[in-house]
Amino acid sequence: MNDTSTLYKKLQSGEFAITAELSPPKAPDLSRLDKHIENYKVGVDAVNILDMPSATLRMSSLGTAIYVKQQGLEPVLQMTCRDRSKLAQQADIIAAYAHGIRNVLCLTGDYVTFGDHPMSKPVFDMDSTNLIMMVNQLRSAGRAYSGTPIADSAKEEPFKMQWCIGGAANPAGNKPHHLARTINRKAEAGVDFLQTQPIFDLEAFDQWWTALDKQGVHDKVKILPGILPPRSLRGLSFMVEHVPGIWVPPKVISRIENASDQKEEGIQMCLEIMQTIKQKYPIAGFHLYPLAWTETVPRMLKDLNLFPAADNAA
Amino acid sequence: MYNRVWTKGRLYRLLFAIEEWSKKRVFGCHSCGQCVLRSTSMVCPQTCPKQMRNGPCGGSMFGKCEVFPDKECIWTKINERADNPAVDGTLGMKDKLFNKIQPAVDWSLVGTSAVANIFSKKIDPNGAIQSPHPVPKKVLNDLIASDRIVEHFDPS
Structure with missing residues (x-):
C-alpha cells in the first residue's frame, strides 16, 4: 500500500518520461474526460490534474485525480497555495x-x-518552496507542518507517505541566474522533478540551462521541458495575453501566422523544438500541454519514436 | 482579521505604533511580526501580492509583477540588489539568498512587533521564526540521522 509511483521509479532509473495536462470539467460530469483519457493511455506516464488553472472555477483536482486513477492512468495532483491554508493543504494531501x-x-x-x-x-x-518542504517532511519524517506525527495514537509509528514531489519552473522572462537561485531553493527544499512552462524560445532555454548547470541543480532535480502545440494564431495570441508566465518570441508568432495550415505548422514547430532539446540536453522527459487538443499527443509521440515499441508496430 | 496588538499593554502598543509607522513609510511594512528585511536586500516580501518569500512566482516576466504589470517584481529588486557588490558587502546577502529558504509566515505572529519578537526569541535577528516549521531536505535528513527529530519539532 505504501509504495512509490511509477513516475518516480521511471525518473530515478533514468528512463524517458512523458507527462501531460488534463483540465477538470466545470460541470459535474466526469465522462467528459474519457476521450482525453483514451488519448493519454498509451505513451503518457502521468497526467497532471490542474487545480483551477488561471484561477477559473473547475472541479477540484483531488476529485478528478481519483477518477483518472480509477480509469487506469497515473495522476499528478496539482496543489496550489492560492486557495488552501496549511491545514487544508495537508488534509487534501493525506486524502489523495x-x-x-x-x-x-x-x-x-x-x-x-x-x-x-x-x-x-x-x-x-505559503509559497511553492514551502509547500515542497512540507511534503518532503511528510515523506521523510512522517510529520506534519507543525511537527506532529502522522499517526492516530501516541504508540503508532509516524506514517511516511511516499510522495513523488514535483515543481514548476519558468525558463524565460527573467535573468537566468536569478531564476537559477529560485530553482536551487526548490531543489534544496526536496523537489524530485520540475516541469517547465511551454518552451518556444530555444535561446532563452539554453541560457537558463547553463545557469542551472553553474549552480549544480541538474544533479539534484530531473527536468521535464514543457511543450505546447499551438492550434491556431488566435489560440496562441489569447494565451500570450491572458495566461501569466508564457513567453512567445515574435518569430514564432509570425511563423504560425504565415503558415497555410496553422495546425500542422504548430505540430511541426513543436516536434522541431522537442528534437533539438532531446538531442542537446540530458532531460528526463517532456511535459505536454495539449490543452483540449489531446489527439495530437499520440501522433507527436509516434513522430518522435517515443511511443512504446509494441504499440508502434500495431 | 483580528489584530493581535490589541491584546497587549499600552507601552507595547505605543512602541509598536512607532515601529509600524516608520517601517511602513520606508519599506511598505505589512506587520508580519517576523521581519526578514535583512535577508531580502531590505525589500519587504510581504509587499508581493502573493507574499513570495523564496523567489519570484512563475508569472513574473521581464522584471514586472504578474498581478500589477506596471509594478516592478519585488524579487527582481531583491536579486538585483544582491548582485550589487556594495549592498552585498554591507548585508552579507549572497550567502543568505543562496543557502537559506525562508519558512512560511507564522500567522500567530502577524500584527505583533518584530523587534519585541527578537527580544522574546520568537524570531532570530534575520527574521527566521523559532516556532516549528518544515526544514530543507538536507537539514531534515541530518536531523533524522542524528535522531534529533522529536526534539527539533517540539514546540516548547
Missing part, C-alpha cells in the same frame, strides 16, 4: 494518498484576478 495518488505538483498558483472570481480571497499561506 489514501486514494492511491502518489505524485504531487507543488505550485504557488495564478492570482485570483486572472480568473472568473476576482472577488475571492487569495490565501497564499
Whole structure:
C-alpha cells in the first residue's frame, strides 16, 4: 500500500518520461474526460490534474485525480497555495494518498484576478518552496507542518507517505541566474522533478540551462521541458495575453501566422523544438500541454519514436 | 482579521505604533511580526501580492509583477540588489539568498512587533521564526540521522 509511483521509479532509473495536462470539467460530469483519457493511455506516464488553472472555477483536482486513477492512468495532483491554508493543504494531501495518488505538483498558483472570481480571497499561506518542504517532511519524517506525527495514537509509528514531489519552473522572462537561485531553493527544499512552462524560445532555454548547470541543480532535480502545440494564431495570441508566465518570441508568432495550415505548422514547430532539446540536453522527459487538443499527443509521440515499441508496430 | 496588538499593554502598543509607522513609510511594512528585511536586500516580501518569500512566482516576466504589470517584481529588486557588490558587502546577502529558504509566515505572529519578537526569541535577528516549521531536505535528513527529530519539532 505504501509504495512509490511509477513516475518516480521511471525518473530515478533514468528512463524517458512523458507527462501531460488534463483540465477538470466545470460541470459535474466526469465522462467528459474519457476521450482525453483514451488519448493519454498509451505513451503518457502521468497526467497532471490542474487545480483551477488561471484561477477559473473547475472541479477540484483531488476529485478528478481519483477518477483518472480509477480509469487506469497515473495522476499528478496539482496543489496550489492560492486557495488552501496549511491545514487544508495537508488534509487534501493525506486524502489523495489514501486514494492511491502518489505524485504531487507543488505550485504557488495564478492570482485570483486572472480568473472568473476576482472577488475571492487569495490565501497564499505559503509559497511553492514551502509547500515542497512540507511534503518532503511528510515523506521523510512522517510529520506534519507543525511537527506532529502522522499517526492516530501516541504508540503508532509516524506514517511516511511516499510522495513523488514535483515543481514548476519558468525558463524565460527573467535573468537566468536569478531564476537559477529560485530553482536551487526548490531543489534544496526536496523537489524530485520540475516541469517547465511551454518552451518556444530555444535561446532563452539554453541560457537558463547553463545557469542551472553553474549552480549544480541538474544533479539534484530531473527536468521535464514543457511543450505546447499551438492550434491556431488566435489560440496562441489569447494565451500570450491572458495566461501569466508564457513567453512567445515574435518569430514564432509570425511563423504560425504565415503558415497555410496553422495546425500542422504548430505540430511541426513543436516536434522541431522537442528534437533539438532531446538531442542537446540530458532531460528526463517532456511535459505536454495539449490543452483540449489531446489527439495530437499520440501522433507527436509516434513522430518522435517515443511511443512504446509494441504499440508502434500495431 | 483580528489584530493581535490589541491584546497587549499600552507601552507595547505605543512602541509598536512607532515601529509600524516608520517601517511602513520606508519599506511598505505589512506587520508580519517576523521581519526578514535583512535577508531580502531590505525589500519587504510581504509587499508581493502573493507574499513570495523564496523567489519570484512563475508569472513574473521581464522584471514586472504578474498581478500589477506596471509594478516592478519585488524579487527582481531583491536579486538585483544582491548582485550589487556594495549592498552585498554591507548585508552579507549572497550567502543568505543562496543557502537559506525562508519558512512560511507564522500567522500567530502577524500584527505583533518584530523587534519585541527578537527580544522574546520568537524570531532570530534575520527574521527566521523559532516556532516549528518544515526544514530543507538536507537539514531534515541530518536531523533524522542524528535522531534529533522529536526534539527539533517540539514546540516548547
